[in-house]
């Protein structure tokens with residue numbers, strides 16, 4: 456199967472996972488990226504069975520609206536029963552690196568407000584140790600150089616993602632050469648640097664369920 460076919464398969468599996476629980480007043484949390492887009496496209500078929508969605512990016516909000524799915528502000532919703540999103544890397548504990556599409560901060564906020572985080576990914580995203588994928592860090596623009604120097608002290612090789620402005624008006628540093636042995640500790644340590652908005656480690660709040668697509672089918676994993 457191609458990677459696109461695997462993304463379709465996990466998007467379909469996520470629909471199967473949530474469909475029995477949808478009610479007319481359900482508001483879902485929806486992620487960002489090519490895998491989440493496939494989920495959004497499949498969700499369109501069910502749009503009369505639930506109330507709407509909170510989106511983790513302007514791009515996902517636009518796609519949802521394009522399918523006639525109402526998009527709500529998180530502040531008016533409070534919590535969502537499910538957050539469905541992709542990942543750039545995921546380990547056996549269902550800790551993730553996210554933010555390849557620069558949506559990490561809003562993703563982390565919606566995930567924090569979700570009862571359950573369903574991660575959908577093709578098998579290429581499954582790793583033993585996080586860090587081959589460069590870890591994104593969203594920074595306040597005026598703090599970029601300072602944060603970069605602090606990240607070097609932690610062992611990373613941060614590179615400014617030129618030309619990218621996040622939905623929050625900030626910038627991204629991608630941390631290369633950064634193998635992460637303790638994702639929970641490193642997530643907190645990076646977030647403690649002044650000028651960091653958030654980083655792409657989703658470990659303190661990882662996924663609850665991973666739907667992992669491979670040629671053998673879609674495997675359903677829960678955190679170890």
Ligand SMILES: O=C[C@H](O)[C@H](O)[C@H](O)COP(=O)(O)O
Nearest residue numbers: 488489490541554555556558
């Ligand atoms: O900022 C983007 C998000 O964290 C995405 O969920 C992540 O990059 C995975 O995207 P894709 O499904 O396109 O591989």
